[in-house]
Amino acid sequence: MNILILTGKFGMGHYSVANTLKQDIEDRYIDTNVSVHDIFECITPKYYNAIYDAYTVMINKASSIYNACYKFTYNNKKSNLVFENYFINKIEKLIDDTNADMVISTLPFCSQIISAYKKNGGRDLPLITCITDVGAHQEWINFNTDAYIVPSNSTKMELISKGVPSDIIYIGGIPVKKQFRKFTRNNRMKQNQKEKRLLIMGGGLGIIQLKDEFMERINQLNNVKTTIITGNNTKLYNELLNKYENIEVIGYTDEVYKYMGQADLIISKAGGVTLFETISAELPIVVIRPFLGQEINNAYFVENKRIGEIIWDKSANIPERIESLINDELKLKSMSLNMKSLKESFICDITKDIIDKFFANNVIHEVL
CATH class of the missing domain: 3.40.50.2000 (Glycogen Phosphorylase B;)
Known part of the structure; x- marks a missing residue:
């Protein structure tokens, strides 16, 4: 079984969660290959450092603009991705190269791209979105998402209020190192x-x-x-x-x-x-x-x-x-x-509950 984890380095929180999930999965299952990839390094290899530098400047020098955008988009449904076809082609290559059976996202943009990939005829592989803040910003919510891992019951209730089915929401906290x-x-x-x-x-x-x-x-x-x-x-x-x-x-x-x-x-x-x-x-x-x-x-x-x-x-x-x-x-x-x-109150063992659900018919071996 091959699991692809997509993330980004806006701060190091998203990346930290991705690596924690990788370690937890590898510790639990013997025959599972897990790879972590920075989405921007994958789709814009020449410019990804500039993207992160620009984000840092905005946070430190123009936080009021960032907050205004965050607040305005908090409950607004997203439009289609700009350059969607370009992103889909890039991510399709990564999925093929890793022979992924599942994608886990710890960044909203990653979930958006995989959602678009599946919508446009890509492989119907499970998309798991791991939300890394207590608030359920609209950018986390995407069609073709098979499960949401959320920090708390309040996050779950907020997702439900925005139309996400309760049976695909799992309360597991935010994954941190053991x-x-x-x-x-x-x-x-x-x-x-x-x-x-x-x-x-x-x-x-x-x-x-x-x-x-x-x-x-x-x-x-x-x-x-x-x-x-x-x-x-x-x-x-x-x-x-x-x-x-x-x-x-x-x-x-x-x-x-x-x-x-x-x-x-x-x-x-x-x-x-x-x-x-x-x-x-x-x-x-x-x-x-x-x-x-x-x-x-x-x-x-x-x-x-x-x-x-x-x-x-x-x-x-x-x-x-x-x-x-x-x-x-x-x-x-x-x-x-x-x-x-x-x-x-975290009722979900993230790695076991999610993986066992989607690979119930596969032969996967846990570490004894």
Whole structure:
């Protein structure tokens, strides 16, 4: 059995989910070949980097335009793809080259292309769309989609309200690496460590203004050690390294789960994947002034589920709010328990339930 996973690198969330699904499927089934492909690298190999660069510029410099487009199109049905025939020809070649029996999409544009491919006489292979944000934007919804994997019951209800049949919607959360399920805040609390741990991620994307005054206040928090993960932002890493006594600075790491497991509280953006990593790690989250449309929806989800706090007010004293929350063990424990309960509401074992449904008549062997 050959499974083709299509994704893109608008941020790294979509790509991360694609690779998580690949790993989970390969871990479960012996005789399954899974390949992950960047849709834009496939269909526009000369220009895909420029596409991502343009997106980054829009997010950082013209987020108001992005949000206006996001809001306007949220409930509006899509028109046909521009250059549809060109895209179909490109994707048909990839499907043939990989001999795909199933396509999983973690990006709306990928689902749109496969939908168009099937509509225009392509092979009738199953299309599985894995939605990577809590909000069900109209761009995720496409004809010829055989199953939707959604983060929560609220996402399922929103899809149903937009005409998607309930029996093809599976609640599975947003797939994250299995390590996040092992390194949890509750495991840390069992060790009875008295010193509080604060984790900050996402500053390299501009979501947190790590100014000197802010950093000094965080550094002075009583009985709190802070870790900042700067990712690929080497400039920020060099600026902060060894500058503050109680702040550890980490550059790029593929062990984020380890730092989440050591923390009592995280400050981060409300990206879908990051949010569900914290849910898996049962780590309460603080989000500071979310500004992108999909992240605002995710932030409302955080508030509604009582799994963290959102700081909306531009005049808020953020260090003071952080100090108050990280020392409120009853509140943190309540948030962690809400996260644990939320995980238990994920009624779908994504890799097994979906694959077994569509390949019930095929001989596929699970790893013993």
